[in-house]
Structure formats: structure tokens, C-alpha cells
Amino acid sequence: MKKQICLFICIILLLSGCxxxxxxxxxxxxxxxxxxxxIVVGLSQVGSESDWRLANTRSYRETFTxxxxxxxxFEDAQQKQENQVKAIRNFILQEVDYIVLDAIAETGWDAxxxxxxxxxxxxxxxxxxxxxxxxxxxxxxxxxxxxxxGRQAGKWLKDYLKKKGRDxxxxxxxxxxxxxxSTAQIGRTEGxxxxxxxxxxxxxxxxxxxxxxxxKAKEVMEYFLKTYPDIDVVVCENDxxxxxxxxxxxxxxxxxxxxGGIIVISFxxxxxxxxxxxxxxxxxxxxxxxxxxxxxDENIKKLEAGQEVEKIQYVDETYxx
Amino acid sequence: xxxxKKITGMALFLPxxxxxxxxxxxxxxxxANGNFAFNFFTISVRNGILYGRLIDILNRGSEIAIxxxxxxxxxxxxxxxxxxxxxxxxxxASFCCMLLAGYGVASASTLAMPxxxxxxxxxxxxxxxxxxxxxxxxxxxxxxxxxxxxxxxAARAIGxxxxxxxxxxxRNDSFGFFGSFLGPVPTPIVIAALCILVISLLLRYTxxxxxxxxxxxxxxxxxxxxxxxxxxxxxxxxxxxxxAGIAGIVASxxxxxxxxxxxxxxxxxxxxxxxxxxxxxxxxxxxxxxxxIIGAYTIQAITTTLYALGVSTEQAPVYKAIVxxxxxxxxxxxxxxxxxxxSDKRQLSKGGAAV
Numbered sequence: 001m002k003k004q005i006c007l008f009i010c011i012i013l014l015l016s017g018c019x020x021x022x023x024x025x026x027x028x029x030x031x032x033x034x035x036x037x038x039i040v041v042g043l044s045q046v047g048s049e050s051d052w053r054l055a056n057t058r059s060y061r062e063t064f065t066x067x068x069x070x071x072x073x074f075e076d077a078q079q080k081q082e083n084q085v086k087a088i089r090n091f092i093l094q095e096v097d098y099i100v101l102d103a104i105a106e107t108g109w110d111a112x113x114x115x116x117x118x119x120x121x122x123x124x125x126x127x128x129x130x131x132x133x134x135x136x137x138x139x140x141x142x143x144x145x146x147x148x149x150g151r152q153a154g155k156w157l158k159d160y161l162k163k164k165g166r167d168x169x170x171x172x173x174x175x176x177x178x179x180x181x182s183t184a185q186i187g188r189t190e191g192x193x194x195x196x197x198x199x200x201x202x203x204x205x206x207x208x209x210x211x212x213x214x215x216k217a218k219e220v221m222e223y224f225l226k227t228y229p230d231i232d233v234v235v236c237e238n239d240x241x242x243x244x245x246x247x248x249x250x251x252x253x254x255x256x257x258x259x260g261g262i263i264v265i266s267f268x269x270x271x272x273x274x275x276x277x278x279x280x281x282x283x284x285x286x287x288x289x290x291x292x293x294x295x296x297d298e299n300i301k302k303l304e305a306g307q308e309v310e311k312i313q314y315v316d317e318t319y320x321x
Numbered sequence: 322x323x324x325x326k327k328i329t330g331m332a333l334f335l336p337x338x339x340x341x342x343x344x345x346x347x348x349x350x351x352x353a354n355g356n357f358a359f360n361f362f363t364i365s366v367r368n369g370i371l372y373g374r375l376i377d378i379l380n381r382g383s384e385i386a387i388x389x390x391x392x393x394x395x396x397x398x399x400x401x402x403x404x405x406x407x408x409x410x411x412x413x414a415s416f417c418c419m420l421l422a423g424y425g426v427a428s429a430s431t432l433a434m435p436x437x438x439x440x441x442x443x444x445x446x447x448x449x450x451x452x453x454x455x456x457x458x459x460x461x462x463x464x465x466x467x468x469x470x471x472x473x474x475a476a477r478a479i480g481x482x483x484x485x486x487x488x489x490x491x492r493n494d495s496f497g498f499f500g501s502f503l504g505p506v507p508t509p510i511v512i513a514a515l516c517i518l519v520i521s522l523l524l525r526y527t528x529x530x531x532x533x534x535x536x537x538x539x540x541x542x543x544x545x546x547x548x549x550x551x552x553x554x555x556x557x558x559x560x561x562x563x564x565a566g567i568a569g570i571v572a573s574x575x576x577x578x579x580x581x582x583x584x585x586x587x588x589x590x591x592x593x594x595x596x597x598x599x600x601x602x603x604x605x606x607x608x609x610x611x612x613x614i615i616g617a618y619t620i621q622a623i624t625t626t627l628y629a630l631g632v633s634t635e636q637a638p639v640y641k642a643i644v645x646x647x648x649x650x651x652x653x654x655x656x657x658x659x660x661x662x663x664s665d666k667r668q669l670s671k672g673g674a675a676v
Contacts, residue, residue: 047582048487054427076486079582180635209634213583214576216634222377223628244576251502253368272428272490 038071039300042091043100046128047079050212050240051270055290056127060100063293070297081105085112092119098300099123101138103130105181113137122303126292128183135311139303142295145314146184149286150191152319153265156284157233158195160263160321168201171232174224175207176217176245178237184288185209188237188267205231210241217244225252233263239273239285242266246281257281269320277320284321291315336599336615339648343622347374350630361629370505374625382621383509384410384568384585387516388592389617391451391561393601393608394520397537398557399458400605401465402593408476409450409565410585414573415480417443418489421496428490436495444566450476451562452555459554473589480581490578500575509571516567520560521610533557537605591620594645600652619648 041064045057057074064072073096075087081104091099092115099121103109109130116123117137125141132138161167173196178185189207196202205228210217217236221244224231234256236242242264246256255261258280266273269287276282292315299309328334347361357363364373388406395403421439422429432439450472457468503511524530532553535543540550565585572584597603598619599612623644627637650656 049580049582050488054487078481206631211634213580214578215572215580215583218575219381220628220634223625226374226377227629251368251370252372253370 038066038069039098039304040071040073040094040096041098041100041300042073042075042087042094042096044075044077044084044087044091044102046084046102046104047077049079050238050268051272052238052268052288052290055270056102056292059291059293060296061293063297068297077104079104081108088112088116092116092121095119096121098303100296101125101130102127103183104128105179106131106183106186107181110134110137124296124299126296140299140309140311140313142292142299142313143183143315144288144317146187146288147191147194148314149267149288149317150188150193151195152191153188153235153267153284153286154192154195156286156319156321157263157265158199160283169232171199171202172228172230173202173204173233173235174228174231175204175235176210176220176237176241177207178209178212178241180209182212184267185237192235210236210244212238212240214240214244214247217241218248221245221248222252225249225254231262233265236264236266239266239268239270242273242276242282242285246276258283274320284319286319287317289315289317332609333600333612333615335652336612336619339598339651340615340619340622343619343626343644347626347629366505370502371507374629376507376510378618378621378625379510379513380507381625382618383507383513384572384588385591385595385620386513386614386617387564387568387571388588389595389599389613390516390520390610391557391564392592392596393599393610393613394533394557395465395561396593396596396601396603397605397608398533398554399465400537400603401458402589402596402603403454403469403558403561404466404589404593405450405454405469405472405476406561406565406568406592407585407588407590408473408480409447409562410569410572410588411579411581412450412472412476412480412483413443413447413566413569414584415484415489415579415581416446417570418491418573418579419483421491421493422489424483425485426489427485427487428492430492432491432493432496439496440499440570443570444563447562447564447566447569448559449562450565451559454562455555455558458558459551477581480579484579484581488578488580492577497574497577499571500573500577509575512567512571516564517610517614524610529553534607538607592617595620598645598648598652 043060046053048054048057061072061074064070073091073094075090077083077087084101084104088099088101089112099116101123103125106129110132113123113132114137122139123137125138127143129141129143130138161171175189175192177189196204206224208220210220217240221234225248234245236245245264249256249262256264264282266282266285267288269285273282273285277285295313295315302309344361348358351360352358361374364371364375366372392403392406395401417439420434420442421432421436423433454469454472457463458465499508499512501508532548535546536548536550536553544550569585573579595617596613598616599609599614601608601612623641624637627640632640
């Protein structure tokens with residue numbers, strides 16, 4: 001009886017092991033790679049926490065194909081920084097040609113990026129920025145200008161209020177922030193703050209982190225509505241949090257969106273959110289372009305040809321209202 | 322004096338007292354801010370649904386309360402905790418959403434199978450996990466902490482596998498029902514109330530409660546007395562898995578998606594805490610279900626209060642920990658003994674003066 005049970009457990013462990021291997025794309029890159037001279041790219045992605053992230057991952061997968069001369073090793077970090085550090089160490093061991101890193105947090109990267117530099121592997125940062133003592137640890141950074149997005153949102157609100165003839169009124173604003181210390185949160189908060197400071201009649205009632213997820217945003221928004229009876233504007237630092245805020249406002253019977261009431265501003269402009277803009281539930285959505293794959297590809301091609309690349313590169317972005 | 326003693330001596334005095342203490346903080350805060358002092362307790366109907374801080378606490382605390390039911394039984398029968406409940410919640414939510422959306426589909430607005438089947442599947446998945454834990458603990462005599470550690474780490478990953486590593490959205494209003502409203506009342510409150518009702522009726526009108534306690538107090542003696550100890554422990558773990566499954570469905574219905582990484586994150590700790598706050602010994606044996614339920618809502622009350630006090634969500638856990646330390650200290654036997662000594666001394670000196 002005991003033997004059978006042991007065997008059973010062993011089999012289960014074995015099976016679960018296989019499964020993980022498959023989903024992590026943890027395949028050794030040595031087979032066939034030399035014969036075709038593919039460029040091996042190790043990509044450490046944050047996770048799959050939002051629609052934006054999924055579109056971003058899709059863009060990489062579509063760019064780094066064998067037809068384009070790449071071999072992509074994709075590692076999903078499941079929103080944990082230690083997984084990313086582990087993934088980069090693995091990339092170094094596997095001797096990939098380029099590392100593309102989408103960092104979960106801005107700090108804590110010096111050690112592992114130094115290892116990559118010593119191994120002679122260029123690191124391209126995408127989407128989110130990192131803070132390191134020595135900026136030669138990465139080759140370049142490609143992504144969105146989050147601060148500009150925040151400023152744009154502020155300017156849009158200013159124009160919108162002027163159009164509605166409310167530019168003299170007291171405007172009460174609350175913000176659902178992203179994960180603290182992430183590039184998107186820092187940039188968007190700072191950019192919006194710059195416009196906010198110029199406007200004497202705008203007051204920021206409170207800013208609370210909703211961690212970029214719908215459930216948390218719902219909880220925080222419930223609290224906002226109960227604490228502040230007259231909110232004029234809610235700024236959501238990504239679309240998923242905007243969905244959470246919309247859910248709560250619907251339940252509480254508050255009017256919001258383009259029909260009047262609370263003005264909803266969101267960032268990212270994912271497909272689902274653009275539908276919400278069309279329905280009039282979100283007033284304005286500021287795009288955060290997820291199609292970074294082609295830009296990274298361009299840079300790698302330049303580096304392969306021995307050319308210099310610019311250290312900081314922004315993608316083109318717009319907004320929808 | 323006697324009356325006071327009678328009240329403080331009551332079984333559920335401390336858990337209730339702690340809960341009232343948390344509420345008092347709210348009253349003082351509201352009064353200090355010049356608001357209506359009982360702002361916290363006002364419940365109104367807006368837009369056809371109940372609205373108020375108390376309703377929020379009952380609503381948000383539903384998952385922890387449901388988990389606390391199962392956890393209480395597990396703690397009582399096996400003198401150990403089931404640390405896998407949070408992960409199992411995530412797994413059953415993922416499985417349910419996978420069934421409803423179809424495998425590999427990231428976002429579905431039409432259901433791939435009847436809602437009933439999907440939800441049942443999710444709950445059954447919870448039961449299977451509970452049975453796995455129960456089997457290890459009851460029949461293989463693995464320590465509960467170690468046995469449940471397996472699913473603690475594995476269940477979330479299995480959930481991700483089922484969902485093909487993405488967040489599955491079920492954008493269908495019928496699925497959102499379990500996290501929204503039943504008439505004017507939030508559905509999670511109704512679900513939690515039903516779970517509590519069923520289990521407490523079961524414990525009251527059958528001898529099950531007695532069996533569980535006796536197994537928890539002494540497993541061998543109960544077997545000699547004719548109880549099938551293993552079976553009872555096994556059953557408790559299945560109930561715990563069932564509760565985790567239901568809580569998982571509620572949590573995922575709230576956001577109409579299966580966010581495997583975040584659903585039920587750290588909930589096992591809250592559930593264990595709820596049992597402890599309820600004045601139940603984590604060493605097994607005698608238990609009071611009502612205490613655990615009050616404990617669960619106390620935890621949520623602390624969280625909501627911290628929001629009301631304007632503590633940032635990032636820092637809230639620190640303050641929560643401080644409050645919990647105080648509450649647990651008040652309930653600790655050495656502290657109780659100390660308080661008793663103090664009051665005895667006072668009594669003695671009073672008596673001495675009279676003579």
C-alpha cells in the first residue's frame with residue numbers, strides 16, 4: 001500500500017514538472033541555432049497581469065521569429081523580481097546574444113546587470129526603467145514617456161474643463177496609482193502633478209496605490225467614494241484599475257464618464273478600454289504603445305552592424321477621447 | 322462586580338470586545354473630524370442597493386469568513402493549519418474560469434458551458450485539493466503544515482497552467498452575479514451567511530462537532546472510544562477545501578476574471594488569524610465557530626478602518642500587524658492570568674481594608 005502511494009506521488013511530481021517546463025518555454029537554445037545563425041534573445045517579461053502586458057508579449061513573439069532571424073527564449077516572471085533575476089542569470093549561463101529586460105521594480109538591479117556586462121551580453125531595457133549606479137550596465141532603454149503621458153492627461157483635463165466652462169470651479173481629484181516604484185506609476189503621477197500645481201482650483205484629495213489590478217482598485221475606489229462625497233475626477237493609472245473604478249461607481253449609482261458626473265481618465269488604451277471610451281464610460285484614455293517588438297528589433301539590427309544606438313528612445317503615442 | 326465578571330467570563334467576550342474596540346476607533350475618528358459620530362454604522366439604500374462602511378466590511382470579509390469556517394474545523398481536528406487555502410482559492414477560480422471560457426481563451430463574453438457546471442467544477446476542484454491534503458494528513462500522518470505546503474506552492478502554478486499563463490476574463494454578467502448583488506444585498510454576504518448556517522446547523526444537530534473536538538483533544542483515545550479518527554480528519558480537510566473553492570469563486574466573480582497571481586494572495590494567513598482572534602487554540606480540540614467568524618470580520622474591519630484613517634494601502638499591513646499583536650496579547654493565557662492576579666490583589670487589599 002505504502003509503496004503504491006509513493007509511486008503515485010512520484011508520478012504526480014514528475015508530471016507537474018513537465019508541465020512547468022513547457023509553459024516557461026524553457027527550451028535549450030542549442031539545437032539548430034548555429035546552423036541557421038539565429039540571434040538568440042532572452043526576454044524577461046514582468047508577467048501577464050494586464051491586457052497591455054499581453055499585447056506587449058504578443059508584439060515580441062511576433063517580431064522575434066525564426067523567419068526574422070531570431071531565437072526567442074521567453075521567461076514570464078509572474079510579477080516577482082526574484083524570478084527576473086533568476087531568469088537573467090539563466091540567460092547568462094545559456095550565453096544568449098541579447099537580453100531584453102522589462103523590469104518589475106526600478107531598483108535592485110546592479111548586481112545581476114554587472115554579471116551580464118561581465119559576460120559581454122548587451123542588455124536592452126524595454127517599457128520600464130531601472131536605476132543603477134553605472135549606466136553602462138545597459139545598452140539602451142526603449143519605451144513610453146510616462147511623464148509625458150501624465151502631462152498630456154493634465155493638459156487634456158485643463159482643456160476639457162475650459163470647454164465645459166468649469167475652469168473656475170474647484171475640481172476635486174483622486175488618483176488610483178499603480179504599483180509604487182514602478183516606472184509607469186512614478187512617471188504618470190509626476191507628469192500629472194506638474195500640471196496640477198499650475199492650477200490653483202484643482203485639489204488632489206488623495207492618491208492610493210491600486211497595484212494595477214482590478215480587485216484592489218475596486219476596494220480603494222469604494223473607500224474613496226465613501227470618504228469624499230464630491231469627487232470630480234478619478235485618474236486611474238491603468239485600464240484595469242479604471243474597470244474596477246467603473247464597477248464601483250456603477251454599483252453606487254454615481255454618474256460618470258462622458259454623460260456627466262465624475263470624469264474618468266485612464267492610461268494604456270487597451271482594446272477593452274477603447275470600447276469603454278466608445279460607450280462613454282471613460283472620458284479619455286492615454287495610449288501606452290505596447291508594440292515595442294519592432295523597435296527593439298531595429299536596435300538589435302543596428303548593434304549587430306556595429307552602429308551606436310541612442311541611450312533613451314521613446315515610442316510614438318497618442319490618446320483617445 | 323458580579324455582573325461584569327459574568328460578562329467577561331462569557332465564551333465569546335474577547336472576540337466581540339476586540340471587534341467593538343476596532344469600531345470604537347472609527348467612532349472617535351469620525352467625531353474628531355467633526356462628522357456624525359456614528360457615520361461608520363449608517364447604512365442607507367442608494368441606487369437600490371445597501372450602502373455603508375459596515376456593508377463593505379461584511380462584503381469584503383466574506384471570503385475570509387468562508388475560509389475561517391473550514392480552517393476552524395481543520396485546526397480543531399488535526400491541531401494544525403491548512404496553509405494551502407489561498408492557493409486553492411486561486412486554483413478553483415482558474416479552473417472555473419477555464420471551464421466557462423474554454424481552454425486557451427483569454428477573454429470570453431459567451432460561456433462555453435452552463436454557468437452552473439463551471440461553478441460546480443471550480444468548487445469540486447477545491448474539494449479535490451482538500452481531499453489530497455486530508456489524505457496526506459489523516460492516512461499518511463504527515464504534519465499538516467508540511468502536507469499543505471505542497472499545494473500552497475503548487476496550486477497557484479497549476480492554476481496558471483490551466484489558464485495558459487494569462488488572466489482569463491469571463492465578461493459575462495451571469496458570472497459576475499456571485500460578486501455583485503442579490504436584490505439590495507451583496508451576494509458574497511448571502512453566500513457567506515449560507516455557508517455559516519449550513520455548517521453550524523450540521524454541528525448543532527449532529528454529533529459531528531463533538532467528534533471533531535474529541536479527535537482534536539486525543540486522537541488515540543477517540544479511536545479506542547470507537548470513533549474513526551482518520552475519517553473525521555479527512556472530512557474536515559475536504560470541508561476546508563470546499564470552503565476555499567467557494568471563496569475562490571466569489572473572489573474571481575468580483576473581478577469576472579481569474580487573476581491567478583493575486584486571487585487569495587496571503588488569505589491563508591488571514592484565515593488562520595481569524596481562527597486565533599476568535600479565541601480558538603491553534604493546538605486543536607475545543608473550538609467555537611462563532612469566534613472564528615467574528616475574528617474574520619474583525620480582520621476586515623481593521624483593514625477598512627485603516628483605509629478610513631487614510632493609511633496608504635502599502636503601509637496598512639504594518640499597522641494591521643500592530644493591532645493583531647495587541648489583540649492576540651489580550652487573549653493570551655499568561656496575560657489573562659496576569660490580569661486575574663492583579664484583580665485578585667485589588668480584591669484582597671479591598672477586603673483587608675474592610676477588616
